[in-house]
Amino acid sequence: xxxxxxxxxxATKLTANPLFLRDEELRQAIEMLFFAYRDFTGVADExxxxxxxxxxxxxxxxFIGRHPGMTVSDLLRILRITKQxxxxxxxxxxxxxxxxxxxxxQDRRQRLLRLTDKGRALEERLSAAQRTLIAGAYREVxxxxxxxxxxxxxxxxxxxxxxxxxxxxxxxxR
Amino acid sequence: xxxxxxxxxxATKLTANPLFLRDEELRQAIEMLFFAYRDFTGVADExxxxxxxxxxxxxxxxFIGRHPGMTVSDLLRILRITKQxxxxxxxxxxxxxxxxxxxxxQDRRQRLLRLTDKGRALEERLSAAQRTLIAGAYREVxxxxxxxxxxxxxxxxxxxxxxxxxxxxxxxxR
DNA sequence: CATATAAGTCAACATGGCTGACATAAAATC
DNA sequence: GATTTTATGTCAGCCATGTTGACTTATATG
Numbered sequence: 001x002x003x004x005x006x007x008x009x010x011a012t013k014l015t016a017n018p019l020f021l022r023d024e025e026l027r028q029a030i031e032m033l034f035f036a037y038r039d040f041t042g043v044a045d046e047x048x049x050x051x052x053x054x055x056x057x058x059x060x061x062x063f064i065g066r067h068p069g070m071t072v073s074d075l076l077r078i079l080r081i082t083k084q085x086x087x088x089x090x091x092x093x094x095x096x097x098x099x100x101x102x103x104x105x106q107d108r109r110q111r112l113l114r115l116t117d118k119g120r121a122l123e124e125r126l127s128a129a130q131r132t133l134i135a136g137a138y139r140e141v142x143x144x145x146x147x148x149x150x151x152x153x154x155x156x157x158x159x160x161x162x163x164x165x166x167x168x169x170x171x172x173x174r
Numbered sequence: 175x176x177x178x179x180x181x182x183x184x185a186t187k188l189t190a191n192p193l194f195l196r197d198e199e200l201r202q203a204i205e206m207l208f209f210a211y212r213d214f215t216g217v218a219d220e221x222x223x224x225x226x227x228x229x230x231x232x233x234x235x236x237f238i239g240r241h242p243g244m245t246v247s248d249l250l251r252i253l254r255i256t257k258q259x260x261x262x263x264x265x266x267x268x269x270x271x272x273x274x275x276x277x278x279x280q281d282r283r284q285r286l287l288r289l290t291d292k293g294r295a296l297e298e299r300l301s302a303a304q305r306t307l308i309a310g311a312y313r314e315v316x317x318x319x320x321x322x323x324x325x326x327x328x329x330x331x332x333x334x335x336x337x338x339x340x341x342x343x344x345x346x347x348r
Numbered sequence: 349c350a351t352a353t354a355a356g357t358c359a360a361c362a363t364g365g366c367t368g369a370c371a372t373a374a375a376a377t378c
Numbered sequence: 379g380a381t382t383t384t385a386t387g388t389c390a391g392c393c394a395t396g397t398t399g400a401c402t403t404a405t406a407t408g
Binding site: 023025026027028029030031032033035036037038039040042059062066080127130131133134135136137138140141142144145146147148149150151152153154155156157158159162165166 | 196203207210211214216233254305307308312314316322323327336
Binding site: 229 | 362363364365366367372373374375
């Protein structure tokens, strides 16, 4: 037991095994992502509960708000869920007046999605809660740290297409 | 259409509204968290599917591996789910030999939870996939960025108790 | 005209949250 | 020693949100 847990004696303090440290650092990152994401979604979940909505509704509202006039296929591609799953929540959002549909002009098979005023109000409430949370975190750290945070998140994103959405705001850096 | 999408002409480049930029920065953070977390869990989900397990199993395995000998109550407190929800997955993990239970010594009502060898093997597989993903992201950026990433995630975590788990590895910085 | 595509629908099923009610064993308290 | 509290587990049922598969309708495109 003891011989497994403790690294070889003597050199421990000064030459702490870099492989162990690296591993521990990575494990901490995993755990921090879990807790941070839980709290991040938590602030929105509380609001959604007032409306009888869930996270699925939030995601739809978020992306429609972000890309007004997007098609149903666009939304499916971003969310990576099935049409049937999406239609359950999208149907509710449309019926309850949070999202409007409009036939496409070039392609009239498409239904272009937009938030109504009511939808925008909800989106703003949800987004404000999450932005406040993140703004608080950003405020406590320097601009460097914020940039580091962004870079690491970009690195975690596997999909090149997703990544491209974010390369715009900040300078290319190459 | 066009007048909605484009910001007012002329002054955009040089005097870009700092409030708008801040807002856009925060909105991007929200979106990046969504995509990064989706991919982060995605690499584990693929493995879990091989075992017929879901994310709930993963979380239990993860925290039991991280805190061997923890009690059921401890786990409930970390996961913030109900006993009934936990027992559904924990029961499977125990029955299929991934987790062992052992009566507490001081308090024999407690069931101390540990991964079996089989459980540790699965934990290692899952963790390795996620660590690889994060290691890749860490490798592309500097140590500064990693530190910034950690700081921002800590700032997002509301709960002081959760936060304390992470203040150990890195220097206090005050 | 034939085929492909965008969207929607119905039905059935799985996972993993939840509530509420209750049981058992062991610890803690009066 | 009797009572109460705590740690754990269990049964039953509900809800949200994901899945697959089959099929329809309208429209675009070759």
